[in-house]
Amino acid sequence: MTLLEQAGCDVEFPLDQTCCGQPAFNGGFADEARAQARQTLDVLDATEGTIVVPSGSCAAMIIQHTPELMEHDPEYAAKADRVGARTRELTQFLVDDADFDPAAADCGGCTTTYHASCHGLRGLNVLTQPKKLLDDAEIPRVDLEGEDECCGFGGLFSVKMPEVSAAMMDTKIKSIEASGADVVVGVDVSCLMHIGGGLQRRKSNVTTKHIAEVLVEDLT
Amino acid sequence: MTTKPVTFRGRIREAFDEGVPIAIDRGARGHYNKRVEASAAFQEMEEMRDRARLIRAETLSKLDQYLAQFADSVESRGGSVFFAADAAEANDYVVSLAEAEKVNRIVKVKSMVTEELRLNAALEAAGMDVVETDLGEFIIQLAGETPSHIIAPVLHKNRQAVGETFAEHLGVEYTDEPTELNDIARGYLRERFLTAEMGISGANFAVAEDGAIALVTNEGNGRISTSTPRIHIAMVGMERLVRDREDLAVMFEVLARSATGQKLSVYSNIVSGPRRPGEPDGPDQFHVVIVDNGRSATLGSSVAEILLCIRCGACLNACPVYRHVGGHAYGSVYPGPIGKVVTPSLFGLEQWHELPAASPLCGACEEVCPVRIQIPKLLVELRNQTTDHMPWGLRQGVVWYARISTRPSLFRFVTRMGGWVGRVLGRDGWLRRIPFVLKGWTESRELPAPAPETFNDWWRKRGA
Known part of the structure; x- marks a missing residue:
């Protein structure tokens, strides 16, 4: 948070976010992972701007695997695409987007x-x-x-x-x-x-x- | 022969006790580094991998059609084709043919599908004398072992161990000089090549268009074993077809580079049928056994992508799990990342449910696969079918964690409770010993205690 503010960003933290569902997804619990991913998408889709994730595997879950999980659910597939497109891993954001010094x-x-x-x-x-x-x-x-x-x-x-x-x-x-x-x-x-x-x-x-x-x- | 532990974890402990992984790790890393160099030196490598994947996928999408074309092509060149539904049918065909032709001595070219079928055991039970002619396979045959790597079967042995095996089984004086060991094997095998009545090979690829079999080796044993004896039988995994020679050339480009970092294997043989009038050598009879043994079922399953595999072994070399446990720990002829999908899909997920779980999903395998098989994705797919085999406590943990984390206020409450637990049980911020499902974890590492204050609470206070 402090770091992002130092980079000149206005930072918001939606308090209702919990877990992206990656552990369940990798463990073979697709239904549980899907429920967690829906929760995550609901919270994140209601925000604006870039979604910065300070963890590579959580970012990869949101960007890559959440759309796969929502393949047969058009409403959440659309949310997954919107959220995924706005999501960046922290250092990707700092270097590639924000040109942070x-x-x-x-x-x-x-x-x-x-x-x-x-x-x-x-x-x-x-x-x-x-x-x-x-x-x-x-x-x-x-x-x-x-x-x-x-x-x-x-x-x-x-x-x-x-x-x-x-x-x-x-x-x-x-x-x-x-x-x-x-x-x-x-x-x-x-x-x-x-x-x-x-x-x-x-x-x-x-x-x-x-x-x-x-x-x-x-x-x- | 000793009985192997039945569980993956049991076999791993055994591998660690024997100290096997050191030789494996060195060998696998060596191959891996050569692949990295060869790929870097070949500008079109990435494009070639895309093409190789497309070729394999296209062939599999019309496999029935290409199989029929292949069989016709082989027969039109004077060869015979037999479709074997399972291992028993495949082995029976070979044994019956050998018996009918009064064959006693057989030379074999290294072949994973024959390992899968346990063809040697079937031939030996029928009283035939079978000799593996690939140096690595020859060594493990003498030692009564199984391969520990798809292309380097003897990766788990160092030269001293090879010297001991030769001294014990060939009656020669002990030496661990590689050239001397090589000479001993050559001398022994030379006589076998000249007297064998039958040569059995696998096939790296089978070409639908002209019925040819492609065989790559680095020792030349493939060429001599399939041309000197009067009968050649090629055992072909049903999925190993390519459309034509042009496609075959692409597969050659990626196969050797991925396997050993070579531009091309030393001997790339294209064998097409028995000897024709006027040809100086070649067998009188050419038989092809096309082996299903679970492949049709796999083709119709959710992990059909695994049939794209060309058995180069690159994923084994790249895999940190394989490097640490070695091939025997997998308990199957197909070890490593690819084996974790091939083994359960060919031989039954119920029996092999541990294998898909034995991966951190790091993705090193997919990164090197010449046909870009998404191995981690397939492992997750198989895990979806095997959650019943997970320990009860772990399963409940995942399910309850999901329930809690889909209720934000409950999640906040539980994470806050975690903070209290951390304050009570933690020592300098770490948990040393945790029973039940985390027992194994904390035997070799500690777990950070939950922070006294949750991020949520910190953020709220900060905002206030």
Whole structure:
């Protein structure tokens, strides 16, 4: 919010929004996902302007999968198209649309590395935007080996198949630690939660931050 | 042979215990990197993938017509065609033919469909002597194992393990020098090629227009196995048809690049019928067995798109799950992302319901697929049919979460409650151990405790 205001936007937050339905959709619960997506569409369709989503997988759900879910429901299919066309992932919006200058951001001397979350990357082509924001802010950034390799979260996958999920997380954490960074930056809260949970268990000094947390340091 | 654990999770634990994934990971990444380089070097790659998808989709849309045309073409060149509804019919045809022709020695070219049919076991049960002639397949046949990768069956073994297998089964002195190992295999196989009465191959593609079979190999065993013995049988998955040679050329362009990063496989053979008068070599008899074994049913299902697959293995190499667990963990001859759809659709979703669940839906597979199969979408489709198999607690969790989140005021209340839970149970903002469905999760990582204040409340206060 603060970040968007810094970018010169008037920001509205509809209080009735809940969940876009992506976990249910991916889990194979199409009916439940559809109910959640309808709720989301009702709330968002009543707004105006760009809909900015600070999470790659939620944005991908609204832009890509909600229209698929509403295929046989003309009323909501039309809503899904309208809402989807106005929806942008946060860094897409900041870089591609708003031409935001993050020069004021300050990470307090940290070195960052970027983890490319799958749904933002492969669904929405988000890769260069967050890196550009970090670089424009002159925040030190090192490359992450296998930056585009899944961290193993995958929503219900990590609950149903915890062993494989944990093995994938270990690989990710090893490359994070080898990168020399002390902050992993991402655009997807759920992946960061997963990676952060693994780092915490290892009592690692590396922490995770959402890109918005890095760009706005006076977050309260 | 030891009995394999019956569940996917059980087989994964076994794979981790054996330390298998290290070799797999290295091998798969190697292939993956070569594919990336080959695609970057080929300007038309993306366009070629679009064309390949169109070609496959068009062929499948009129599959009955192309199958009939193919069968006519094979017969007009003096070959025979047999349509096998299932594995038993396919195997019976081959065994009966071998018996009728008094065949004892058979050489085989690597073929996934014959692995699917367990053809070797059927031939051995009938007393035939069958030898796999692809080096990787030869090694796993000696070791009594199954392939762990569609195009690199022995990806799970390092050269030391190959050396041990050769020493144990071929009576040679142990060596782990790749060239020496290669020479041992060549020496052994050479004699087999010259004495075999029958050669059995698969088919990468079957060309409807002229009844030809396309076979790609990197070792040349495909050419010798299908031209030296007096009988050649090609086992063809029903969906592997292409219209004509022009379409075949497009498939060749994407197949080798996707599989191994080569521009073209070392040996691209087009085999069309038995030896004709005046030709110096080739078999006396050419038989084609067209295998259904669940493919017709798949064609009419919601995951019919999977039949576009050309078995290049690129999705296995790209898949982070495959790289961590290896091919055997999937419990089927078709592992990896593609296997998670092929296996349940050919062999039954009830028995294989775990496979579609074993994916974080990261999309790395779809990104590399030469025919752009939307694998994550197909996995979600299969998940829609298997929610009954989910643990009760998890299922209830999803259903109740949906109910709550479609009622905004209730959702706000529950998330606020989450904040209280976080304050009571959290330690420095983290939850360490959670029982029941999240037990596995918290065994290797922590879960952030819900924030004391919800975003909604923060936003409202801020506005006030």
